[in-house]
Amino acid sequence: MAVYTQVGAEEAAELLARYDVGDLVALKGIAEGVENSNYFVETTRSRYILTLYEKRVDPEDLPFFYALLGHLHAAGCKVPRFIDDRDGNWLQQLCGRPACLIEFLSGFSVSTPTAVQAQATGKALGDMHKALADFTMERPNSLGVAAFRPLAMRCGTDALDSISPGLSERIFAECDYVEAHWPVHLPVAAIHADLFPDNVLILDDRVSGLIDFYFACTDIRGYDLAVTHAAWSFSSDGADYHPEIGRALLSGYEQSHGSDRATRDAFPILARAACLRFLLTRCFDWINTPKSAIVTQKDPLAFLRRLDFYTDRFDKL
Numbered sequence: 001m002a003v004y005t006q007v008g009a010e011e012a013a014e015l016l017a018r019y020d021v022g023d024l025v026a027l028k029g030i031a032e033g034v035e036n037s038n039y040f041v042e043t044t045r046s047r048y049i050l051t052l053y054e055k056r057v058d059p060e061d062l063p064f065f066y067a068l069l070g071h072l073h074a075a076g077c078k079v080p081r082f083i084d085d086r087d088g089n090w091l092q093q094l095c096g097r098p099a100c101l102i103e104f105l106s107g108f109s110v111s112t113p114t115a116v117q118a119q120a121t122g123k124a125l126g127d128m129h130k131a132l133a134d135f136t137m138e139r140p141n142s143l144g145v146a147a148f149r150p151l152a153m154r155c156g157t158d159a160l161d162s163i164s165p166g167l168s169e170r171i172f173a174e175c176d177y178v179e180a181h182w183p184v185h186l187p188v189a190a191i192h193a194d195l196f197p198d199n200v201l202i203l204d205d206r207v208s209g210l211i212d213f214y215f216a217c218t219d220i221r222g223y224d225l226a227v228t229h230a231a232w233s234f235s236s237d238g239a240d241y242h243p244e245i246g247r248a249l250l251s252g253y254e255q256s257h258g259s260d261r262a263t264r265d266a267f268p269i270l271a272r273a274a275c276l277r278f279l280l281t282r283c284f285d286w287i288n289t290p291k292s293a294i295v296t297q298k299d300p301l302a303f304l305r306r307l308d309f310y311t312d313r314f315d316k317l
């Protein structure tokens with residue numbers, strides 16, 4: 001469960017009084033999520049998400065996320081908007097943390113996606129990329145390829161090897177490979193960068209919302225597709241590749257956005273980088289999250305197994 005900061009009903013009610021959203025009826029901590037503290041808020045008028053920003057979100061980046069979601073919403077993409085208070089402020093302080101009230105979107109995130117749901121998600125990703133073609137704000141990817149080696153060093157070789165013997169050597173070899181072969185010539189744009197099944201809301205096999213844009217950044221567009229492919233097309237432990245899901249995701253994406261030869265050719269390395277990114281952040285969290293934190297830790301090795309697949313067994317797109 002990701003609730004790092006406890007918010008009392010009185011504090012939430014006081015915050016809501018600044019908005020034109022009705023009075024507090026219910027406040028519940030949300031079990032899912034890893035990065036921030038999230039609460040489900042019900043008022044006499046509607047439902048909202050209250051997010052308090054924790055460790056990985058830099059408050060300086062929030063204007064980028066605010067503008068990005070506003071841009072996507074205006075283009076017709078199903079994303080939640082930040083709510084302005086009566087004075088036009090969307091960023092608040094609550095319990096010592098930066099906090100925002102956010103539109104609630106209906107839908108469920110699926111844990112075992114079907115091909116139909118993967119196709120719908122691929123299309124939603126393609127639609128999002130099309131909509132972001134004229135989005136001009138930039139945010140460098142703080143978890144991009146240049147960050148992998150420093151992150152591995154911060155984890156430390158002993159701690160990495162305690163997760164799995166030989167892991168540190170494998171990770172540093174993969175950093176060497178990805179740094180040497182990174183396809184710098186591919187189109188760069190604003191991307192989501194974390195479109196896992198838990199960040200896609202689905203209703204009746206249609207995408208009702210894309211959420212959790214807090215890793216959104218400016219990077220290779222095809223890398224976003226590779227992250228999504230790696231996140232969606234495997235059993236959760238990463239041991240089994242589900243080709244029908246991978247194919248459906250790509251077909252949905254191509255239906256909306258199309259694809260180019262250079263991105264298809266670079267896909268194996270984009271996917272390897274995606275796996276390394278999540279392997280590293282999961283290792284870092286595994287090593288550093290205090291035992292007392294109320295959060296479900298994610299298995300780093302599920303992304304080592306995916307990395308093995310893209311390295312040894314993946315056919316070209």
Ligand SMILES: Nc1ncnc2c1ncn2[C@@H]1O[C@H](COP(=O)(O)OP(=O)(O)O)[C@@H](O)[C@H]1O
Binds near residue numbers: 033035080
């Ligand atoms: N706008 C939203 N509408 C509906 N549910 C949401 C919304 N934002 C977040 N949630 C719920 O909160 C959970 C955690 O949100 P998320 O942004 O993924 O957290 P974190 O950034 O901490 O990983 C989601 O899995 C979803 O259940």
Ligand SMILES: N[C@@H](CCOP(=O)(O)O)C(=O)O
Binds near residue numbers: 032033278281
């Ligand atoms: N998707 C990442 C972790 C980030 O968590 P999220 O809830 O913000 O998507 C992973 O699975 O490692």
